[in-house]
Amino acid sequence: MTKFIFITGGVVSSLGKGIASSSIACLLQESNFKVRIRKLDPYLNIDPGTMSPSQHGEVFVTDDGAETDMDLGHYERFTGIISKKSDNITTGKIYSEVLKKERRGIYLGSTVQVIPHVTDEIKHFIKADLNKEDFVICEIGGTVGDIESLPFLEAIRQLRNELDRENTCFIHLTLIPFINASNEFKTKPTQHSVKELLSVGIQPDILLCRTPKSISKQSKQKISLFCNIPFESVIMAVDVNSIYQVPESLHKEQIEKRIFSHFKIKPKQKIDLKSWKKFNKKINKAKGEIEIALVGKYQNSSESYKSLNEALFHSGVFNDVKINLKWIDSTSLKNSSYCKDLLSLADAILVPGGFGKRGVEGKINAIKFAKVNNKPFLGICFGMQLAVIEAMRCIKGYEDASSSEFGKCKTPVIALINEWQKNTKIHKVDKKNLGGSMRLGSYNSILKKNTKIFKIYNKVNITERHRHRYEVNKNYISILEENGTIFSGMSPDKKLAEVLERSDHPWFVGVQYHPELKSTPFKPHPIFNSFIKSTYFLKKEL
Numbered sequence: 001m002t003k004f005i006f007i008t009g010g011v012v013s014s015l016g017k018g019i020a021s022s023s024i025a026c027l028l029q030e031s032n033f034k035v036r037i038r039k040l041d042p043y044l045n046i047d048p049g050t051m052s053p054s055q056h057g058e059v060f061v062t063d064d065g066a067e068t069d070m071d072l073g074h075y076e077r078f079t080g081i082i083s084k085k086s087d088n089i090t091t092g093k094i095y096s097e098v099l100k101k102e103r104r105g106i107y108l109g110s111t112v113q114v115i116p117h118v119t120d121e122i123k124h125f126i127k128a129d130l131n132k133e134d135f136v137i138c139e140i141g142g143t144v145g146d147i148e149s150l151p152f153l154e155a156i157r158q159l160r161n162e163l164d165r166e167n168t169c170f171i172h173l174t175l176i177p178f179i180n181a182s183n184e185f186k187t188k189p190t191q192h193s194v195k196e197l198l199s200v201g202i203q204p205d206i207l208l209c210r211t212p213k214s215i216s217k218q219s220k221q222k223i224s225l226f227c228n229i230p231f232e233s234v235i236m237a238v239d240v241n242s243i244y245q246v247p248e249s250l251h252k253e254q255i256e257k258r259i260f261s262h263f264k265i266k267p268k269q270k271i272d273l274k275s276w277k278k279f280n281k282k283i284n285k286a287k288g289e290i291e292i293a294l295v296g297k298y299q300n301s302s303e304s305y306k307s308l309n310e311a312l313f314h315s316g317v318f319n320d321v322k323i324n325l326k327w328i329d330s331t332s333l334k335n336s337s338y339c340k341d342l343l344s345l346a347d348a349i350l351v352p353g354g355f356g357k358r359g360v361e362g363k364i365n366a367i368k369f370a371k372v373n374n375k376p377f378l379g380i381c382f383g384m385q386l387a388v389i390e391a392m393r394c395i396k397g398y399e400d401a402s403s404s405e406f407g408k409c410k411t412p413v414i415a416l417i418n419e420w421q422k423n424t425k426i427h428k429v430d431k432k433n434l435g436g437s438m439r440l441g442s443y444n445s446i447l448k449k450n451t452k453i454f455k456i457y458n459k460v461n462i463t464e465r466h467r468h469r470y471e472v473n474k475n476y477i478s479i480l481e482e483n484g485t486i487f488s489g490m491s492p493d494k495k496l497a498e499v500l501e502r503s504d505h506p507w508f509v510g511v512q513y514h515p516e517l518k519s520t521p522f523k524p525h526p527i528f529n530s531f532i533k534s535t536y537f538l539k540k541e542l
């Protein structure tokens, strides 16, 4: 029978529940078990698609087209298990299901309530769409004590009763702060957090304590005593330099042993974590470094562009190149002289995905700067669309080219499909109903032979994940091609541009999709590998 591991967090947010869940999944996988990881998010949005990434972090897109929490990105990167729509649920989605059922008369006769109707729906989600997994890890978003997460905690409390202790395990992640002034660790916040969990009927089986450094045996004994948890099940999660060291660090603390002992099962295989050790050793072995200017508009960029940061990091490690990212606020790139000041020292320029008009002209200036100065350029989604606009504006008579995303324009070289294609049935967009109205998830592209992108992938057929509403207006493709832009990747029906490049530039590539979503430490993405390798090579040549 499938075993369920529930991971909750206490004391403060941002303790790394996502990384802990991913690392535990990876240790179970290394013990040769089949695992799924799911995230239960307490917010009321149906999905994070309409939330600002500067508030909630990146929106991670799955192959099957769901806009999900960025923790699903960690799950995929750590385990290689491809996430599905059914792996992320929000309070919004749960309530909308319950309300739909209420209108359909499914609950006819009863008063619809949080318990049992909402909790039943949560339990249904936790157990749905599984395929003989040995373990399902469910991360509960938020921090214990939040009003929003109460129905989720109640649902997992009920599941323990229904499925038994032998099939469910509660892991609680807390913080043990170190107080410099008194030179001691403080266990009280953890005690309070466990008390809070107990008040909703959950006694954690394993405590995972995040600490800045190893704590003494006495402190551990104190936690064990006060939190009513066996000494061996109080596990330290000591701060490490890279998230990719967490599986090794939790393995050293023998967390998987505690999990197996809780479930009374034996691992199917001895863990060696060879590939993780190799990757972590390589992190510090860079032969050189490059600086990449990321031209965007979001604050909190490391969270807003999580997958991009990680993908660049993976390829940097793969190529033995340390990557220094320099975030440039596009609103400050007002003209070419600002570009010269802010971008000259960068070895490459990357314009990532984005939405809306603000800062767009600065991004276009940065693209022009990369083009004219032969700096390697990678445009992702919005970055690719803006490279198309830049190229179009260089053609006489089309200096006003733009995207209909920014309002009406005479040359909408980027536009909604139904704005440039009559009688189309696909990708219709209702501008008044923006939630879930994008081209989302995996789509195929066909690459042209003898192009840079073909050399990068070394195949004709590729599948990549998309998240956008606007497309390159097909009516302008031939004039762009006559003027130096090569559309080297198209959708299988040849209507939608997927990849562009330039023959007059050492490395200038724009992709309509998001390659960063598929990069993992052990399988870095070929586009980033090529971008970094070429940038390093060109830098050395200078």
Ligand code: GLN
Binding pocket: 352, 353, 354, 355, 356, 380, 381, 382, 383, 385, 405, 467, 468, 469, 470, 471
């Ligand atoms: N705003 C653009 C669109 O919706 C690009 C989106 C993106 O970069 N993800 O088409």
